[in-house]
Amino acid sequence: MLFYKKTLFLALVLCSIATLSAQSLYMPRNLAKAYDRQTRSNDGRPGPKYWQNRAEYRINATVDLPTRELSGRAEVKYFNQSPDTLTMVRFKLAHDLYRKNGQRAYDLNPAAITDGVLVPQVRVGEKPVDAKNLRQHSTFLDVRLDEPLPPGQSLDLGVDWAYIAPPAQGAPREGVYDSATWFVPYWYPQIAVYDDLHGWADAPYNGLQEMYNDFSDYEVRITVPADVMVWATGIWQNAEAMLKPDFYSRYQRAQTSEAVVQIFSPKDYSYGGSFFKTTETHTFVYRAEQVPDFAFAFSSYYLWDAATTVVDSATGRRALVSAAYNPKSQDYYEVCRVAADGLNLMSRWLPGYPYPYPAMTVFNGSGGMEFPMLCNDGSTHPNSPISLTVHESSHTYFPFMMGINEQYYAWMDEGWAAFFDVLVTDSLAGKPLGRLRNYHDFAGTDMDMPPMTPSRHLSNPAYRVAAYNRPQAAYFALYQMLGHERFHRCMVEYMNRWKGKHPQPFDFFNTWNAAAGENLDWFWKPWFFDWGYPDLAVADVTAKGIVIEKTGSMPMSVVGEIEYQDGTKERFRHHAAVWKTGNSTFVLPVAKGKTIQKVTLGDPQVSDTLRENNIWPR
Numbered sequence: 195m196l197f198y199k200k201t202l203f204l205a206l207v208l209c210s211i212a213t214l215s216a217q218s219l220y221m222p223r224n225l226a227k228a229y230d231r232q233t234r235s236n237d238g239r240p241g242p243k244y245w246q247n248r249a250e251y252r253i254n255a256t257v258d259l260p261t262r263e264l265s266g267r268a269e270v271k272y273f274n275q276s277p278d279t280l281t282m283v284r285f286k287l288a289h290d291l292y293r294k295n296g297q298r299a300y301d302l303n304p305a306a307i308t309d310g311v312l313v314p315q316v317r318v319g320e321k322p323v324d325a326k327n328l329r330q331h332s333t334f335l336d337v338r339l340d341e342p343l344p345p346g347q348s349l350d351l352g353v354d355w356a357y358i359a360p361p362a363q364g365a366p367r368e369g370v371y372d373s374a375t376w377f378v379p380y381w382y383p384q385i386a387v388y389d390d391l392h393g394w395a396d397a398p399y400n401g402l403q404e405m406y407n408d409f410s411d412y413e414v415r416i417t418v419p420a421d422v423m424v425w426a427t428g429i430w431q432n433a434e435a436m437l438k439p440d441f442y443s444r445y446q447r448a449q450t451s452e453a454v455v456q457i458f459s460p461k462d463y464s465y466g467g468s469f470f471k472t473t474e475t476h477t478f479v480y481r482a483e484q485v486p487d488f489a490f491a492f493s494s495y496y497l498w499d500a501a502t503t504v505v506d507s508a509t510g511r512r513a514l515v516s517a518a519y520n521p522k523s524q525d526y527y528e529v530c531r532v533a534a535d536g537l538n539l540m541s542r543w544l545p546g547y548p549y550p551y552p553a554m555t556v557f558n559g560s561g562g563m564e565f566p567m568l569c570n571d572g573s574t575h576p577n578s579p580i581s582l583t584v585h586e587s588s589h590t591y592f593p594f595m596m597g598i599n600e601q602y603y604a605w606m607d608e609g610w611a612a613f614f615d616v617l618v619t620d621s622l623a624g625k626p627l628g629r630l631r632n633y634h635d636f637a638g639t640d641m642d643m644p645p646m647t648p649s650r651h652l653s654n655p656a657y658r659v660a661a662y663n664r665p666q667a668a669y670f671a672l673y674q675m676l677g678h679e680r681f682h683r684c685m686v687e688y689m690n691r692w693k694g695k696h697p698q699p700f701d702f703f704n705t706w707n708a709a710a711g712e713n714l715d716w717f718w719k720p721w722f723f724d725w726g727y728p729d730l731a732v733a734d735v736t737a738k739g740i741v742i743e744k745t746g747s748m749p750m751s752v753v754g755e756i757e758y759q760d761g762t763k764e765r766f767r768h769h770a771a772v773w774k775t776g777n778s779t780f781v782l783p784v785a786k787g788k789t790i791q792k793v794t795l796g797d798p799q800v801s802d803t804l805r806e807n808n809i810w811p812r
């Protein structure tokens with residue numbers, strides 16, 4: 195007994211020492227507990243006691259177009275793989291965003307306000323749950339269990355529900371575009387994440403912060419009128435039974451075709467015929483495995499282009515890429531090609547990891563929002579659709595393949611999508627076309643919060659700056675500093691370790707430190723933990739060289755141009771590593787025997803806050 199106590203004491207001491215020595219970044223006390231409990235490791239790997247929960251969903255849903263009502267019945271098997279006995283199960287009812295008195299980050303179209311999600315029955319096993327054990331609050335439904343769910347056990351739950359879908363105008367990321375064209379996310383009672391860091395996730399869906407979901411399996415049946423086509427997360431199971439032979443053979447041809455196949459073309463519509471065998475309502479069956487969410491979209495008149503592209507060169511595995519769009523769209527004719535080429539490039543180059551799913555559909559709705567294997571993207575005409583298509587489909591990696599908690603750390607997801615979309619877009623377009631987020635416009639203001647501030651506590655514009663602008667600038671500086679090969683090695687290691695799991699910030703920092711073979715905390719701290727801004731100045735030109743001063747707090751690339759008196763010019767490029775030792779000046783050596791006339795700092799991919807000190811002579 196004494197021996198046991200001593201060992202435990204020693205283990206705790208060693209544990210705390212390891213935490214301290216490995217970590218110079220401030221770790222919130224509640225997150226530090228996960229390292230003591232060994233659900234996560236100090237070297238950035240999932241700990242020996244890492245766990246996460248999962249579910250299997252079997253859902254039947256029906257949409258009624260005239261009333262805009264979606265109603266459904268979900269049967270869910272929930273697996274408690276945590277070490278805790280659960281006394282309740284929490285469902286998310288995202289559409290309670292639309293109920294009167296709901297909590298919202300934005301004003302909504304008054305026509306979208308409803309009574310929220312109606313839940314006529316919840317079952318545990320076969321047994322209806324008594325009303326006293328149900329609590330519908332903010333955007334959650336808590337089901338108190340008469341018999342708690344022990345570790346290692348599963349529970350069968352059932353929920354019947356219904357809601358009125360919002361008109362797309364003035365509803366975030368979804369809605370009814372016209373009577374027969376809807377985009378349908380956040381639509382079913384989904385079990386909230388219960389994790390080792392925060393227990394039951396409790397950030398309500400207010401229309402701003404995005405995903406945090408466990409990885410689950412889905413079998414979904416969606417019943418719609420006979421002329422309506424449904425695109426969804428996963429693989430369509432009953433295409434042959436539903437499509438007329440002509441269209442089924444096109445669908446089959448697309449499964450192996452590099453070239454875009456028009457499955458539903460403008461010509462087909464001009465004949466006025468239907469694509470489907472039935473004249474009654476029909477039911478689409480979709481299945482998806484190990485995905486963090488399920489969304490669908492439908493239309494009775496959209497065009498459908500599809501092609502495949504190799505997403506894993508080692509195995510030759512292909513993904514089916516589709517664009518579903520309004521025939522009036524002026525840019526969507528390109529989208530299937532762009533999406534296929536984009537997924538191919540992302541799989542090979544950046545992030546340089548095989549696209550993990552069998553399919554991807556880009557649906558012509560509005561805005562830009564990602565769901566697993568399905569994006570809702572508006573037309574971007576007269577601008578190119580490349581950047582938006584790449585951005586939303588790149589989210590497959592973060593937050594989906596890597597189950598990021600965007601309610602806390604949106605920069606672990608949006609920052610990457612905002613980084614990939616620039617480089618992948620530029621590469622596809624063959625010219626600079628990607629969307630630089632101009633962090634310097636916001637940097638150092640009181641809306642520029644350290645990204646470690648939990649996203650759920652931010653509203654716009656601070657949310658966007660912390661989620662997109664600052665991290666995009668940080669990831670550029672990181673990429674330039676590590677170089678493609680080393681960067682790629684860190685990214686692959688991070689993905690191999692955390693694919694299908696829930697990494698949090700310290701898992702990211704510590705994995706990259708380990709894979710880079712170098713402690714990068716000096717870089718992470720100013721970019722992710724501190725107030726401040728990035729700024730460099732040309733301080734002076736001396737006999738020794740050009741003196742660059744780090745006048746801001748963030749380590750950044752030193753890029754610019756020297757103009758000599760003889761009319762020649764020279765570009766220079768050094769990376770953030772020159773600031774590693776904490777020095778505030780860096781002397782740029784210059785060619786002997788030449789007289790410098792002008793020095794200009796600056797590069798579109800380097801955020802430099804104060805522009806006036808970038809030129810010498812001042």
Ligand SMILES: [Zn+2]
Binds near residue numbers: 611
């Ligand atoms: Zn995004």
